Amino acid sequence: MGNAHNFYSQICKRKNLVLAWKNARKRKTKKRYVKRFEANLRENILELQKELINETYKPDLLKNFVLRDPKTRKISKSTFRDRVVHHALCNIIVPIFQKGFIFDSHANQIGKGTHKALERLDKFKRKVSKNHTRVCYVFKADIKHYFEEIDHSILLEIIKKKIPDKKVLGLIQLILSNQAIGRKRIRGMPLGNLTSQFFANLYLNELDQYVKHKLRAKYYIRYVDDFVILHHNNDVLEDWKNSIGEFLREKLGLELHPNKSKVIKLDHGLIFLGFRVFFYHKLLRKSNMISFERKFNQLKIYFDEGVISREKIVEFLEGWFAYASHSNTYKYKKYILRDFNRYFSFNKRKEITKTKKLRNFIKKLDESELQFSPQKTLFLYNRGMSIKEISIRRKIKESTIWEHFVNLIEHKQISVWKIIPKGKIYKVLSKIYSKNDKLKDIRKRLKDETISYNEIACVLASIKSKKK
Numbered sequence: 411m412g413n414a415h416n417f418y419s420q421i422c423k424r425k426n427l428v429l430a431w432k433n434a435r436k437r438k439t440k441k442r443y444v445k446r447f448e449a450n451l452r453e454n455i456l457e458l459q460k461e462l463i464n465e466t467y468k469p470d471l472l473k474n475f476v477l478r479d480p481k482t483r484k485i486s487k488s489t490f491r492d493r494v495v496h497h498a499l500c501n502i503i504v505p506i507f508q509k510g511f512i513f514d515s516h517a518n519q520i521g522k523g524t525h526k527a528l529e530r531l532d533k534f535k536r537k538v539s540k541n542h543t544r545v546c547y548v549f550k551a552d553i554k555h556y557f558e559e560i561d562h563s564i565l566l567e568i569i570k571k572k573i574p575d576k577k578v579l580g581l582i583q584l585i586l587s588n589q590a591i592g593r594k595r596i597r598g599m600p601l602g603n604l605t606s607q608f609f610a611n612l613y614l615n616e617l618d619q620y621v622k623h624k625l626r627a628k629y630y631i632r633y634v635d636d637f638v639i640l641h642h643n644n645d646v647l648e649d650w651k652n653s654i655g656e657f658l659r660e661k662l663g664l665e666l667h668p669n670k671s672k673v674i675k676l677d678h679g680l681i682f683l684g685f686r687v688f689f690y691h692k693l694l695r696k697s698n699m700i701s702f703e704r705k706f707n708q709l710k711i712y713f714d715e716g717v718i719s720r721e722k723i724v725e726f727l728e729g730w731f732a733y734a735s736h737s738n739t740y741k742y743k744k745y746i747l748r749d750f751n752r753y754f755s756f757n758k759r760k761e762i763t764k765t766k767k768l769r770n771f772i773k774k775l776d777e778s779e780l781q782f783s784p785q786k787t788l789f790l791y792n793r794g795m796s797i798k799e800i801s802i803r804r805k806i807k808e809s810t811i812w813e814h815f816v817n818l819i820e821h822k823q824i825s826v827w828k829i830i831p832k833g834k835i836y837k838v839l840s841k842i843y844s845k846n847d848k849l850k851d852i853r854k855r856l857k858d859e860t861i862s863y864n865e866i867a868c869v870l871a872s873i874k875s876k877k878k
Contacts, residue, residue, distance in 0.1 A: 417502055417573055417575040417577075418577035420502050421498050421499055421501075421502050421581070423459075424455065426501055427494065428455060429498075429501060430495070430496075431451070431455065433497045434490065434494050441490075443489070446490075447494075458491060458495065462581075467495065467581070467584070469489075469495070469584060469585060470491075472488060472600055473486070474486050474487070484601065485600075485601050486601060486602050497604060499581060499585070499605060500605060507572060510615065511611070511618070512615075512618045512619070514527075516633045517633045518608060518634075524633060527631050528682070528683060528687070534640050535640060535676055535687075537629065539642070539676070542690075544642055545642065545677075546642060546675070546677075547640070547641055547642065548640050548674060548676050548680055549640075549650060549672075549673045550670070550671065550680055551638070551654065552667040552671055553664050553665070553666060553667060554664070554666065554668075556634070556635035556664065557599050557601055557610065557635075559598065559663065560597065560609070560610065560613055561597055561662070561663040562583065562596050564661075565612070565613055566583065582605075585605050586605075588600075610635070611634065613662065614634070616662060617632075617654070617657065618630075627639050627641075627650060633683055636682065638682060640676070644673060651666075677689060691738040692738060693737055693738060693739070694734060694737050694739055694742070702730060706746070706749070709726065710754075723750075723754055724785050727750060784814035787811055787814040787815070788814070788818055788823060788824060790804070791815075791824075797811050812868070815864075815868055815871075816868055819868055820874050820875050825872075826869055830868055830869065834860075834861055835869055837856060838852065838861060838869040839869060839873075841856050842869070845870065845873045852866050
């Protein structure tokens with residue numbers, strides 16, 4: 411990265427600022443504030459560079475808003491030009507510090523995250539309990555008002571160890587002290603900034619080093635301010651709890667949450683990163699399920715009023731199912747699918763708006779193992795693709811595509827009249843005596859080799875759909 415006094419000049423380089431702009435605009439290209447910045451992109455980048463070089467850069471005041479999902483949090487939003495500066499700073503300083511992070515620090519790092527942390531927890535609980543042959547205890551900890559209590563002077567001292575450049579430290583201090591009411595502060599960081607996420611991780615890296623090298627705790631996982639330590643001895647964990655509490659108070663000016671930090675048996679269940687973790691299974695937290703159902707009910711209203719398309723709802727459910735798939739929620743997902751088929755039927759919308767965003771969404775989907783596989787088949791069919799073309803596109807058998815259509819017809823997602831010629835439908839209908847008829851019996855009555863089992867199954871599904 412160059413010598414110790416060269417960091418600031420690297421932040422100010424035009425190449426770095428352009429990269430920062432590209433990172434800041436990801437998944438936000440249609441936002442008005444991004445378009446405004448890009449209307450005069452070259453001038454704005456050069457102006458930022460000039461302000462940084464001359465040390466006249468001043469961040470705009472933050473805009474605050476409150477999220478209640480499930481707990482109340484105040485989120486602070488920086489302007490887009492300030493976010494470009496945040497990315498420019500992080501492009502240079504993050505790689506320097508990340509090399510020193512422990513393996514089981516899972517927040518805000520590429521290749522890590524909540525699900526990787528849960529995978530490590532699964533591995534640790536098997537090791538500590540010797541495959542559930544002995545009692546396993548866990549110290550589940552939470553830091554009280556973490557983001558509000560981070561001490562700027564302590565954070566800057568941590569940063570100074572590797573970056574003594576006074577100009578970089580001055581820029582960091584400027585970002586830290588910025589807030590909506592314009593009054594400088596010496597503690598706390600706004601939730602929502604890229605820099606806040608990184609500094610929060612860096613601040614507790616001191617705790618990581620203490621736990622791993624001083625306490626020598628082998629089975630330790632941290633995600634921001636939530637962390638767990640596993641051990642087979644309850645007394646050892648109680649001692650470590652006291653030592654960690656003392657370290658946090660004396661070295662970092664923090665305090666363990668008195669109600670959320672305790673030593674428990676793993677058999678009793680552990681609430682960690684949105685899941686209730688037991689030895690053999692994981693469940694979603696009730697608060698997360700309530701939050702999802704509240705959004706789902708809101709989507710019903712929007713759909714009935716024509717505010718939102720069916721594709722948007724599928725996109726929302728696709729993301730939520732991907733999250734829920736990390737827990738044992740088969741019955742719950744089945745219940746949600748049933749409601750989806752009931753409330754978001756194609757009968758309520760004659761046409762689908764084939765937007766560019768929808769096409770890109772379908773293209774990005776992992777075709778191998780997603781929920782809603784029949785829905786993706788339906789999207790492609792409504793775009794004018796034949797069954798054979800869908801089969802080639804999705805790399806699955808034509809028989810599977812037909813199974814999808816049977817499913818969709820039965821749940822009133824598409825009409826059988828759209829898929830099979832009228833003449834064939836009337837022939838098949840005349841030979842169906844009951845919705846419980848077997849396909850081979852109907853085929854025998856038809857005595858028509860041009861009508862396939864798949865087509866018969868679709869017509870039978872349309873009869874079953876009327877009984878639902």
